[in-house]
Amino acid sequence: MIEVARLTKRYGRKLAVDDVGFTVRPGRVTGFLGPNGAGKSTTLRLLLGLDHPDGGTALIGGRRYRDLRHPLRTVGALLDGAGPVPERRGVDHLAWIAQSNRIPRRRVREVLDLVGLTGAAGQRVKGYSLGMGQRLGIAAALLGDPEVLVLDEPVNGLDPDGIRWVRDLLREYAASGRTVLLSSHLMAETAGTADDAIVIAGGRIVAHGSLDDISAGHESLESAFFALTGDRRGLGGRGGRGGRGEW
Amino acid sequence: MVRDLAAATRAELGKVVTLRAVWLISGAVVGLHVLLGLQNLDAETEAVREITADGMIERFPGIVRPAREALVEYLAASSFQMCLFLPCVAAVVAGQEFRAGQLGTSLLAVPRRGLLAGAKVLAVGGFLLFVSIVIAAISTAFVYLSIKDWNPGLPVSAEAWTAQVKFLAYAVLSGLTTFAITMIARSTLIGILVTVALTVLTMSQILAVFTPALDALVPLSAGRNLILVPDESLRLSAGPGHAMVVLVTWPLLATAVAATALCRRDAR
Ligand SMILES: Nc1ncnc2c1ncn2[C@@H]1O[C@H](COP(=O)(O)OP(=O)(O)OP(=O)(O)O)[C@@H](O)[C@H]1O
Ligand SMILES: [Mg+2]
Numbered sequence: 001m002i003e004v005a006r007l008t009k010r011y012g013r014k015l016a017v018d019d020v021g022f023t024v025r026p027g028r029v030t031g032f033l034g035p036n037g038a039g040k041s042t043t044l045r046l047l048l049g050l051d052h053p054d055g056g057t058a059l060i061g062g063r064r065y066r067d068l069r070h071p072l073r074t075v076g077a078l079l080d081g082a083g084p085v086p087e088r089r090g091v092d093h094l095a096w097i098a099q100s101n102r103i104p105r106r107r108v109r110e111v112l113d114l115v116g117l118t119g120a121a122g123q124r125v126k127g128y129s130l131g132m133g134q135r136l137g138i139a140a141a142l143l144g145d146p147e148v149l150v151l152d153e154p155v156n157g158l159d160p161d162g163i164r165w166v167r168d169l170l171r172e173y174a175a176s177g178r179t180v181l182l183s184s185h186l187m188a189e190t191a192g193t194a195d196d197a198i199v200i201a202g203g204r205i206v207a208h209g210s211l212d213d214i215s216a217g218h219e220s221l222e223s224a225f226f227a228l229t230g231d232r233r234g235l236g237g238r239g240g241r242g243g244r245g246e247w
Numbered sequence: 248m249v250r251d252l253a254a255a256t257r258a259e260l261g262k263v264v265t266l267r268a269v270w271l272i273s274g275a276v277v278g279l280h281v282l283l284g285l286q287n288l289d290a291e292t293e294a295v296r297e298i299t300a301d302g303m304i305e306r307f308p309g310i311v312r313p314a315r316e317a318l319v320e321y322l323a324a325s326s327f328q329m330c331l332f333l334p335c336v337a338a339v340v341a342g343q344e345f346r347a348g349q350l351g352t353s354l355l356a357v358p359r360r361g362l363l364a365g366a367k368v369l370a371v372g373g374f375l376l377f378v379s380i381v382i383a384a385i386s387t388a389f390v391y392l393s394i395k396d397w398n399p400g401l402p403v404s405a406e407a408w409t410a411q412v413k414f415l416a417y418a419v420l421s422g423l424t425t426f427a428i429t430m431i432a433r434s435t436l437i438g439i440l441v442t443v444a445l446t447v448l449t450m451s452q453i454l455a456v457f458t459p460a461l462d463a464l465v466p467l468s469a470g471r472n473l474i475l476v477p478d479e480s481l482r483l484s485a486g487p488g489h490a491m492v493v494l495v496t497w498p499l500l501a502t503a504v505a506a507t508a509l510c511r512r513d514a515r
Binding site (some may be wrong): 042045048049050051052064065067068069071077079080081082083084085086087089092095096097101102114140159 | 250254255257261265266267304343346347349350354356358359368420513514
């Protein structure tokens with residue numbers, strides 16, 4: 001269970017996240033949707049204790065992320081711009097992460113196998129393709145066999161096969177009663193994966209509920225999304241506050 | 248808590264030893280040390296052969312000193328020279344966190360900032376100690392080759408051990424200072440530049456000439472005050488006790504600032 005309340009983050013004078021609140025329930029895949037610059041990554045970084053909020057709280061299983069003792073055994077995360085050093089080998093990257101949380105070494109081999117990187121494990125990360133880098137990040141998130149998964153744009157750079165694999169993985173994860181939160185700006189992709197959605201635009205939550213509720217009264221999730229986020233093409237044209245100019 | 252620190256330290260050590268640049272720089276420093284040792288070997292051996300009956304040596308033209316004292320000093324001083332380059336290892340290790348956003352992953356793994364900072368200090372301190380011991384062993388080998396016909400027991404004498412320990416202390420403490428400065432600056436390059444600037448303060452003798460009291464507060468000056476023996480050709484700006492206090496204070500203060508910054512700043 002993830003509970004976010006009144007979360008706010010400013011960069012200088014710009015409000016990147018503005019009074020954001022939502023809950024994410026276990027046993028379901030929740031999509032975190034919004035256009036570029038909406039505040040998705042910022043919200044996830046606040047949730048995971050990487051950035052300091054200017055206000056509000058974010059709890060995972062009732063505790064702040066930074067109060068978790070072996071956090072990777074509870075929460076697995078994939079974030080933009082929190083990647084491995086390019087000169088390191090993939091397997092070494094996973095090995096130090098595992099060590100830090102006292103995760104057995106054999107688990108490194110397991111997750112490499114799971115994401116299909118066994119053959120490239122000994123290669124330096126700078127030689128990885130975009131999709132391979134993404135797979136390595138997902139492997140790191142799965143290391144601790146966590147109860148909660150928080151993934152920022154996990155299918156970015158993946159081929160169709162990879163996208164289907166992630167979708168199946170997340171569905172399975174949720175089906176076993178665990179919590180999955182994934183951000184995306186790809187509506188069609190999310191529609192096939194998520195049960196629930198949280199829509200953010202200009203740093204504010206504009207919709208939160210099951211996919212069916214959100215797309216009710218619209219042709220598709222995509223048109224609901226454009227309507228909610230105030231797309232320039234005028235599909236609904238709801239005026240969002242803040243960040244609109246950026247995307 | 249201790250087990251968490253041990254796990255985090257092992258992880259940090261893993262990051263250090265799986266970075267190729269760390270081994271390249273360490274290897275270059277050790278290689279340079281061997282090269283300089285080889286280059287000086289004949290001259291030192293010659294100087295030892297000409298030690299006078301009353302035990303005086305002339306290692307540099309015109310400077311005649313008690314042989315035992317001068318050779319023990321040489322043992323540590325030849326290692327000490329390498330400390331001009333050794334902090335680069337610390338800067339590279341610290342700076343890796345700010346490449347490709349690794350710091351984000353580090354803080355996801357160990358969100359308790361104090362624990363992460365402690366683990367980092369232990370890991371990089373341990374690695375610096377390892378490289379320093381290799382350097383000290385090489386110095387010992389060369390000194391032994393030069394003096395084996397005169398006093399082969401000198402390298403294992405109490406004075407020699409004291410000199411070696413002083414070098415190791417300086418090597419680790421100065422490296423940790425650069426490490427912390429790099430963490431504060433969030434950049435390997437700035438960490439190295441600040442270290443170079445501090446080195447220039449000592450090497451140029453600007454402070455030593457005008458305000459010796461200030462000079463004694465600079466890390467490299469403190470290292471010199473700790474390791475070298477003063478005589479009429481070399482005036483030091485403070486004694487070894489003062490030097491040790493300075494050398495402990497620098498990494499302590501810098502690490503405290505770095506840890507505070509790690510707590511306060513967003514992980515970028
Ligand atoms: N470090 C930063 N400094 C200043 N502004 C920032 C910083 N990080 C994000 N922002 C701003 O905060 C807003 C939200 O950014 P964020 O990265 O959270 O968006 P996002 O929804 O993840 O977008 P995308 O889909 O492009 O990943 C943007 O306007 C961005 O310019
Ligand atoms: Mg983003």
